[in-house]
Amino acid sequence: TDAAGKASFAGLSLQSYTYTVSKTGYDVATGTVVLAAEGALEKVTLRKRVTAVLASSLPYVAIRPNPAKSTLFVENVEGVQRLRVVSLRGEELRLRLNKDRERVVSILLDGLSEGMYLLVVEGEGAQRVIPFVVVR
Structure with a gap:
């Protein structure tokens, strides 16, 4: 052609x-x-x-606490480049970059209403979605 x-x-x-x-x-x-x-x-x-990319291609990512009040801790994220908190409507509410390849990162939840949210972790050509709850 x-x-x-x-x-x-x-x-x-x-x-x-x-x-x-x-x-x-x-x-x-x-x-x-x-x-x-x-x-x-x-x-x-x-x-x-x-x-299709399976979530298992990411390191095992764990969150704590769940439900969370003010801070969400995300563990085992050495292979994760971006972490996003997304509403159930798909709105991106928080963005945390992991440029230094930290093993544990924290995400502040100030200003978020009580309810369910999604943590989207992206890295190594894969994406994984983890639901969590905010309580006040």
């Missing part, structure tokens, strides 16, 4: 041809195109490959 993703062929017989299109990181697409006297145009859309 060219830079625009178009391929052209000359000297082919007017008949059906089966094609396969592949690109690293995308699902393979296959199909059939029928060449006619006026030519043929076949649009092919490649879908990005989705690879």
